[in-house]
Amino acid sequence: MIRHHLNDTLLMAYSAGQLPEAHNLAVATHISLCDDCRARLESFDAVGGAVMEQTDAVALSEQSLAATMARIRSAPPVQHAPIAKRGIFPTPLQDYVGGDLDAVRWRAIGGGVKQAILPTAKGASARLLRIPGGMAVPDHSHGGLELTLVLQGAFSDEDGRFARGDIEIADQDVTHTPMAEPGDDCICLAVTDAPLRFNSLIPRLLQPFLKI
C-alpha cells in the first residue's frame, strides 16, 4: 500500500507541463502505480480545461477545417498505446530504460551502490539507483527538488519507510540518510534538478567521473 504520495504542487506543475523531463518521468511512473494520484492529476487537468475554455479565442484561417480533414484522412486511427509487459518498471520507465529491470546497465559508484543514468534533458537528471539490502546511501545534500521513487525493496530514513510505489520529495536543506532494508536490493528512480552532492569523501572524489 502506497503511503507517500505526490503533493499538489507537483501534480499541478505536471498537469500544467512545467516540470523538467526527469521530474515528469518520476511523476508519470508514480501515477502508473497510484490511482489516488491519478485522480488528483485528472482533477488538475480539469483546471487546465477550464483555463483553456476561458482563454480568448483566436480565429483560424478559413481553410483550417479543410486542412485538418486532410490531415485526418492521411493518418490511421489511433490505437491504445501498448502497455509494457507486467514487470517491475511501469511503461513510462520502460520507455527510458529500453526494457524492464533486467535491461538496465548498472555501473558501480562505490559503497556497493550501483546507478544507471537515464537519457533526459539537461537541467535535471534521472537515474536508477540499486542499493543492496542493509546498506546506506552515503550522506548527500540537495541543491534543488529531489524525488525518489521506490520500485523494488524498501528504504527508511528520517521521513519514514518507503516501499514500492512510495515517492519521497525532498528539497533544499534536507540531508537524509536512506538505509535500504535487508532483503531484496532497493531499486529507486532518483531525480534531481541540481548536481547530487555526497558528503562522504570517496563519493565526492568520484563525483566528476560519475557525473553525479
Next chain:
Amino acid sequence: MTMLHSATEPLRLLTVPPPTAALKQHLNRGQARVADDDNTGFIAQMQAIADRQDEAAFAALFAHFAPRIKGFLMKSGATAAQAEDCAQDVMATVWRKAAMFDPTRANVSTWIFTIARNRRIDLLRRDRRPEPEDLPWGPEPERDQVDAMVLQQETDRLGQAMAALPQEQRDLVEQAYFGDLSHSEIANITGLPLGTIKSRIRLAINKLRQAMT
C-alpha cells in the same frame, strides 16, 4: 486481452437521451444552464465522431475548440502560425482518438486541453513528456450516464469557482497553465476546490479497474 471494438460495431461511449425532468432538476441547481447544454452537446458530438465519423459534428467541435486551442498556445508562447498548425494537429488527434474519450473522467474541454498540452511540449520544448501508463483497456465498459452528467456538472462548478477566485489567484492559475510559473511559484496557488471532482474521478477509475477483472 481483447483489442478494440471492430470497425463494424458501433462504439458506445455513453447513451445520451434527452434529459428527463428529474435529471434536469438534478442538473439545474441554480446554475447557468448554458454550460450544461454545451457540454451535453459536445459529448454527443464526440460520440457521433466515434460511432460514425460524423464530419458535421467534428466541424461543430472544431468551431468551438480550435480557436481556443490556438489562443491557449499563443498565450503559452507560440507564434500565430505555430499555434494554428498545432491546433489543427490537436483537432485531428481529437478525431482519431474520439473512441478513447471517457465522459465519466473528464469533460470535453479537459480532454482536449490534455491533448493540446502534450502537443505543446513538442512545439515549445525539445523534451519528451512521459505519460502515465494507460489503465487496462479492452471492450469499452458501459459508462453510467448519471456518472458522466455529475462529472460534467462538477467540472462546470470548478470553472465557476475559478472565475470567482481573487484576481491574484486567478492570474496565478492562468500563468501556471500558460507556462509562466516555476514549480516553487506554483506552490503559492491555493483555493482550488478540487475535492469533489477528485472523488468522482477516483470512482470512475475504480469502476474501470473492476470492469477489467
